[in-house]
Amino acid sequence: MHRWENKTIHIKKRFKLTDDTYILVLREHIDFIPGQFIMIENPMATRKPFILGYFGEDTALAIQVKGKGTRWIVNQSVLKAHYPLGKPFIPPQGKGITIVSPASLTFGCSMFRVYGTDVLLGSRKEILTDIPFTYVIGDSAFADKIREIKGHYDYYVVNGSRGMEKFVYDTVGEGVFVSLEEYMACGIGACKGCAIQTKDGIKHVCTDGPIFRGDEIWF
Ligand code: FES
Missing domain, CATH: 2.40.30.10 (Translation factors)
Structure with a gap:
């Protein structure tokens, strides 16, 4: 149920x-x-x-x-x-950062409010409104920022394009979590269209996720 x-x-x-x-x-x-x-x-x-x-x-x-x-x-x-x-995300212990694209900024706000993470917004486009978080514009500024913060946090939660998520995982490695909600269809566990292969076997994004450890997805 x-x-x-x-x-x-x-x-x-x-x-x-x-x-x-x-x-x-x-x-x-x-x-x-x-x-x-x-x-x-x-x-x-x-x-x-x-x-x-x-x-x-x-x-x-x-x-x-x-x-x-x-x-x-x-x-x-x-x-x-x-x-x-979906399954609530319970972060590991320690200090975290949530890395978002514009389309997940409000998720970043929830991670800040509930878990006290820092928030970094990476955007390819100009930001048109005031936001209370650090942001970088463009791929190269984003890449520099991720290299700069590598090792500064206990965990990194990334919700953006697949390229953005993979870049953070490849740069930071352990402690990276990614959100896969774009894979879903029915959202309620009925269609099985959100099945993904993970290190631990087949999982369903809508009921097992949408947030997974990076090393479960890329193995
Ligand atoms: S989206 Fe239909 S089962 Fe997950």
């Missing part, structure tokens, strides 16, 4: 973080633990997954417009969604 709800959510405020990524601030407060996600219904696909997060005190989602479905979602003021889904 999955503990998830199918509810209506209302968008209290929407603003642009980059030219293609929006922050949607929800009127509702959603109870979740970092790592859990929400599936939002839309007319172009059954549902789309987004990792749950905060912006300031509010529950919020960061959504990159990649096609018709995400464009439709960012333009609504009322949405239907299932939540919370």
Whole structure:
């Protein structure tokens, strides 16, 4: 039995973080633990997954417009969604940093708020709003920053493009966790479309993840 709800959510405020990524601030407060996600219904696909997060005190989602479905979602003021889904992420002991792309900034905010991690935003695009975290623009500045912080933390949680996640894993190695929520379809353990091969055998992103240790994925 999955503990998830199918509810209506209302968008209290929407603003642009980059030219293609929006922050949607929800009127509702959603109870979740970092790592859990929400599936939002839309007319172009059954549902789309987004990792749950905060912006300031509010529950919020960061959504990159990649096609018709995400464009439709960012333009609504009322949405239907299932939540919370996925396995909560419980970090190891010690000091951590959460490394995010614009489309996961709100996840970074939740890691800061709940686990006190530092947050680093890596973006290829100009950041259009004030954010309370360090950010770097461009691949080379990002690579320099990751080399600089290597060894400074006990764990590194990365939620961005697969290239970004692999770069951090290859540079830092042990202690890196990555989020694979983009692999999901139904989000509730029914379709088996999110199966991935891990070091410990086949796992399902929507029920075993979405956050995995880097050495489980790349072995
Ligand atoms: S997304 Fe359908 S089983 Fe995981």
